[in-house]
Amino acid sequence: xxxxxxxxxxxxxxxxxxxxxxxxxxxxxxxxxxxxELSKLLKKDQSVIFRHIQILKDVGIIxxxxxNKFLMCCIKNKGRIREFxxx
Numbered sequence: 001x002x003x004x005x006x007x008x009x010x011x012x013x014x015x016x017x018x019x020x021x022x023x024x025x026x027x028x029x030x031x032x033x034x035x036x037e038l039s040k041l042l043k044k045d046q047s048v049i050f051r052h053i054q055i056l057k058d059v060g061i062i063x064x065x066x067x068n069k070f071l072m073c074c075i076k077n078k079g080r081i082r083e084f085x086x087x
Contacts, residue, residue: 006059013059018042019052020085023061023075027082032065032072 013019025041026033035053039046053073056062063076075081 010059010061013055013061016052018044018048019056022049022052022056022073023081023085026062026073026075027078027085032074034067034070034072036070038073 014023021042022038025038033041035046035049038049038053042049050071053062053064053071057064060076061081063074065072065074
């Protein structure tokens with residue numbers, strides 16, 4: 001995959017309001033959040049949140065890890081993402 005394709009996938013991942021909302025909630029937290037917490041915050045079903053998390057993970061914005069039965073989500077590089085999203 002060339003650089004333009006990677007950029008295109010990155011921008012497409014940010015093109016959904018719900019994904020930007022997920023990023024906003026994760027970037028403001030010091031600790032990781034589980035999908036169940038994001039589901040409550042965004043008032044969306046966990047399966048919907050999971051699908052959007054997978055898209056963000058595929059382009060390298062979010063990292064996930066399993067803690068017991070919970071899938072925890074964190075922003076990979078908060079500084080870079082904050083800088084990118086600033087007006």
